[in-house]
Amino acid sequence: MRTGAEEEGDPFLKIVGERARNCLRLFTCMLYISSFTFGGGFVIITFMKRKFVDELHWIDEQEMLDLTALAQSSPGAIAVNAAILVGYRVGGAAGIAAAVLGTILPPMAILSVISLFYAAFASNPYVALVLKGMQAGVAAIILSVVADLGTNVVRSRSVFRVLLMVAVFIAAFFFGVNVIVLILLAALAGVLASIPRHGKGREKR
């Protein structure tokens, strides 16, 4: 049988062949998941877990939880970050390339087509009406996410965090302060606030 001959072949070629096969598999899996996953980073991570943990057993459950936390707390899109982490695990640099390409090709293709037709598309009165209605829906979706996230911040019972949230909102919305400046200042404030105050004899947190 062919498989038998393959297994007895050069071990180096076998490993390289397996790696290449895994990378190809990773690429097609991510292409598929990315094409059909609506609704942001967390949804795509759920699908990735189902595929790579439950189905292919490439990654164990605890590892996936760690990778999710890393993907979520790093800068950039969660889906791309998760693809990089899983790609690294499965096939090193080649795995990263395969997973990331699989993740970004579907949205790039879809948005390219939409962008090319956008002018004609948006000037059609029916499409404009639908888009107008959907905009109201998007505003509701974003503010609903804000309500959930904001509740978590308030529940943390940290005066510092609540004040920081209010101050950043006022600075961004009413005074139009640059978003990146605000993020850098908030990171700085977070670092300063988390330094334990020595000499006062009490620890925060």
Added chain:
Amino acid sequence: MIYLELFLSFLQIGLFSVGGGYAAIPLIQEQAVEQYGWLSMEEFADLVTIAEMTPGPVAVNAATFVGIRIAGIPGALTATFACILPSLILVSLLAFLYYRYKKMSAFQNLLSGLRPAVVALIASAGVSLLLQSVFTAGIPSVEGLQPVALVLFMGAFFLLRKFRWNAISVMLVCGGCSLLIGLLTGAVPVGAAG
């Protein structure tokens, strides 16, 4: 040079959108609408709507959309590459460190402190999008109030909060209602396409 501007702009979007998904929206608004004027607020609202309706990360969707409109396919490739480049470098490094030491980095603590600020920035972008949707030209005024959009917003918010509808269903219902109300009230006559 337009490619360099696109590259630097989306590099910043990729580098500073911490906390995924919606966190990129205020940065895209800052860069593409306010800083460079590549999009009007109306186009930005359409972009966020389209991004929500199609698969893929908001930042990648925005990079392709803005890139193509400003500088064609090469522009889209430049912007997309720029917005994933910070992830490619930082997250590959994190992956390496994680598999070498198998423990979570201190990096995470630093970023968790950013959460309240990120929430506030998303809120700010959300309110701008709400104003854009509910008032003519996005400027709050009594005459400029668009009652249909306001009712749709409140209905959508209610469905999301009370019945935990998913985002796609809410948007499809809002789009459908808007079209129906427009046709019924004669805002757009039947057969006016073109």
